Amino acid sequence: MDDAVLRDVEYSHEDTRMVGAVVAPPGAENAPGVLLVHDAFGLGDDMFAVARGLVRLGYAVFAADVWGDRTRPATQDEIGPLIGAMVSDRTRWTGRVGAAHAAASEQPELDGARLVGLGYCFGGSSVLEYLRTGGRLRGAISIHGGLDLLDPQADWSAADPSGHVLVCTGADDPMATADQRATLEAGLRQARVDWEFDLYSDTRHAFTSPQADSSPTPDVVAYNPRSAARSWAATRRLLAEILHPAAA
Template identity: 35%
Template sequence: MHAEEIDYSHGGRKRGGYFACNDAIAGKRPGVLVIHDLWGLGEQPKERARKLAELGYVALAVDLYGDRRQPTALSEALPLVDELRSDNGRFRGLLRAGLDTLRRHPLVDGSRLAAIGFCLGGIAVLELARDGTDLRGVVCFHGNLDTPAPAQAGQVKAGVLVCTGGDDPLIPGAQISAFQDEMKNAGVDWQVNVYGGAEHSFTNVFADRAGIPGVRYHRNADLRSWEAMRQFLAESFGD
């Protein structure tokens, strides 16, 4: 396993990144972009990048906030999220910059890319798909499903997998239904997996520390959603 911290720039701000790959594998392979949750580029997205490397991919976990900022409280994190989402075109441009950084890695087959994201990152990967980005697939883990710019018919190239909690108060059934209608109307190859008993941030082992109602780690949903992602990526890449 090889992992390294890298930096790249976008929008006049330094962005952090974390590459992981299995250096025992020869030749180019698919690349997977990993996008963090509300708490920034910390250990959780880096651990997921390493797990993707174990599956044979080159993974890049990226820093959306810039300067590797990792909020420690909601009062610090929410303004950063609001800033990102205040301009959807600019947000999508930032996401494409991270994807381009992954594409340029010498071990990445640039024609075989995917993106996964958690919470804020789940929102992000769906925006990449809606933007018509050249991706094989995107996986959204417990991310909000609404958008100011819904997918248009024939525009989305990526397959879409959404993994959401059945008891997530931030993503109610009405939002899931509206998302499904959006995907149907746009002709997207999509799936939505709903995990019973799972609340928001169910993949993050540190979620309970925040003490936020409705935000909790759920081991079964974490394991089941990761396995669903593994199968989805294998299918998307034709492995």
């Protein structure tokens, strides 16, 4: 949809300036929406491609900027400290997602009461962590989220029991092992939220990213187009169930 609304939105958390974006259908007003949280590489072309795909389905999107200043790290040496800073201060981590949620709710294109969080890799971890700590979203969809970033001792009692969770992950993802999946499941059961795990065979981390097709560590990170298509279909279905229940 080449005529989609695309507008940068500045917002902040504590002393950090964020530059998110609204991507929405032309003329959208108070539309059901998606809070899109980027992967470890920041808010870049891949995330805008996801946002445009959601717009074609009729949703308005607020793309978050968790790193701040639209930072787009290019190497693991840059990514590691950014993720480490969030994991070591979970209040700041979820506060940045919450700031994006608040900014999304202020945009005329989006209905703040009808928002679902969707995250990829680091973003998938982020939407789960935000829901766990009380973020009031209609749902949280984690696509190859790093479950290793979640606190195995975490308390899920603050999670909104009316939320819905979809976790799409690879059976061979070393960042989302069977033990880590079991721990997350136990937390979701504690929270009494509606949850679903889609587990894909012969699938590793970052399976939706075509750039991962040339990964130097294919045993860790690898593109899998079939699993990517399945996760997109699952995402579309759950969004329809949550945001368009009459049409689901």
